[in-house]
Amino acid sequence: MSIAKKHGSLLQLDARTKKRNAAERRFRAYGLSAICVACAALLMLLTSIIGNGASAFRQTFISFPVTIDAAEVAAAESALLKTGAYNTILETSLLEYLTENDLLADTPVDEAFGLVSGEAGSTFRQFILANPDAAGTTFQLDLLANGRIDGYFKGRVTADAALLDKNVSPAQLQLADRLAEHGTLVRKFNWSFFTNPDASDQRPEAAGLGVAILGSIYMMLVVLFLALPIGVAASIYLEEFARKSWITDVIEVNIANLAAVPSIVYGILGLAIFINFAEFNQSSPLVGGLVLTLMTLPTIIISTRASLKSIPPSIRDAALGVGASKMQSVFHHVLPLAAPGILTGTIIGLAQALGETAPLLLIGMVAFVREYPAAWTPEAGLFGEASTALPVQVYNWTQRSDPAFVERASGAIITLLVFLLIMNAVAIYLRKKFERRW
């Protein structure tokens, strides 16, 4: 009995080979189409966000000469509504400038100042307080234009819409056109988008990410300084020192499960423990950071354990063989080799925490915050002052009615994505830098 099979010519594909090749071609096609779908989705996402948000980084400014003397400063400072008094001075200067240059035409006098943002009085006051010498002189001041005017130049507001809008009139739009032609109204890069705090519904033009960026940075610091050491220490202990028993198995399963717990659950936990029990300030980056630390720990532990596992045991044997203690073998040999993996895992965990919204809503970081939180104050302690965070600011802005906030929310998303890209780039750089070849 022979199992030998007669093979045909090598130049002809047999049925079986043809079938196999066809299966392989089909699989390649599936893979390729999957990638195409993913790319298309990414492209759509980016187009929509950038299309909506790119304009948030440019803003219309109105620039005209302002005169103020010391007596006016004193009067304004003693007024009940200080910014209101400064606004009056600005209005006078603007009207003077418009009449001088013959730009007012048929615009009603009381509507002219409507082109300027409600924020202008406060900007002006800050400027005067910072430069007391300016009193008694005439100087050029760059002020934010009203959000509707800005929207007009960005194509969001039209003359037809202005007829129905009680916040802006067609006459104001015509004046804006004349001012733009004259060079008084200019669009330029809007640094204040990154430095200003949030602003109310009435003045979207003044709203910025300053507080949110600062709050996010504080939280990331808390997460980095808590989650990294705790996570790495826990992983090293579990991976290198702990005897394998049912207890370590239970811990292992639990860590894996914790990584999959919905983030809002951590928010409730944080609310119960850090705010209600430990009585930390709500809305504070400290509590936010603690909650995000809990959320990030499993990610860091899992990735650290994976990178410790990937170090060949021969290195541990070698170290133990020359008489290194367990700890020396871990800290002198295993940990340096696992560092790139640990760093990558940590940064991915941080990036995940940076984009997290749900748990922060529960601990009150969704509040409207106008004041920059100090890193430390005697009353509130470290990172204890109320703040907000980038993703929460996005959530916040998308709920506002003024369409100018849609643009700003998209702008905030772009900013958040840029931060994430930077973090990932750092992760890749560190991995390349510390990677060792065997």
Place this chain on the structure above:
Amino acid sequence: MTDYKISAKDVQVYYGDNHAIKDVDVQIEDKTVTAFIGPSGCGKSTFLRTLNRMNDTIDICRVTGDIRMDGEDIYDAKVDPVQLRAKVGMVFQKPNPFPKSIYDNVAYGPKIHGLARDKADLDEIVEQSLRKAALWNEAKDRLNAPGTGLSGGQQQRLCIARAIATAPEVLLMDEPCSALDPIATAQVEELIDELRQSYCVVIVTHSMQQAARVSQRTAFFHLGNLVEYGETDKIFTNPEDPRTESYISGRIG
């Protein structure tokens, strides 16, 4: 009793429920090369690793019996395996230099044991160790090059240099040539013969020719038992046990 460097009595090793080493009694002489031979899985490597307590790192491994080095019980509760391993160097099957420079590889042991007073002292130890390992001439111009960049045979000699840098009294070698080509093997074997002058060398090997070439005494393990132990010449020419005879003549293993 004191003539022997290591004397093991009634040693049992268990991996969980698996009884890997059974009733092994063996006396190992100083300044001698002792070879452990036997088929795969016979427990020769396991027994070797009990001699510097490397098995301690395996959770499920349990060792009983009496193993004495210079008359001291190495499994005594007072013994720190770290101190033991400084006294008993080990070379592994696969060359495993640290991914560091050649210099750092050799200097690591002396550093952690505080054997060098200063840099010059450490340089001296590194040079002497590399010379003893017959690697100095090849490595002296590239001490700062990574140890992993050396060839397989050089890497293994680097591991030997690393092991002898801590001034051990016993050198354990777990199939040190199994990953090497014949030329590198010959170099390492020559080296082992020289190391016999200063150390008690115990070598596990798969190659009977190698055991015959380098060792003075040979122990034959089979299925966890020490079947026969004696002068190498006698084991290879006139074995007492039929199992030894069949292994040596190639009928089992």
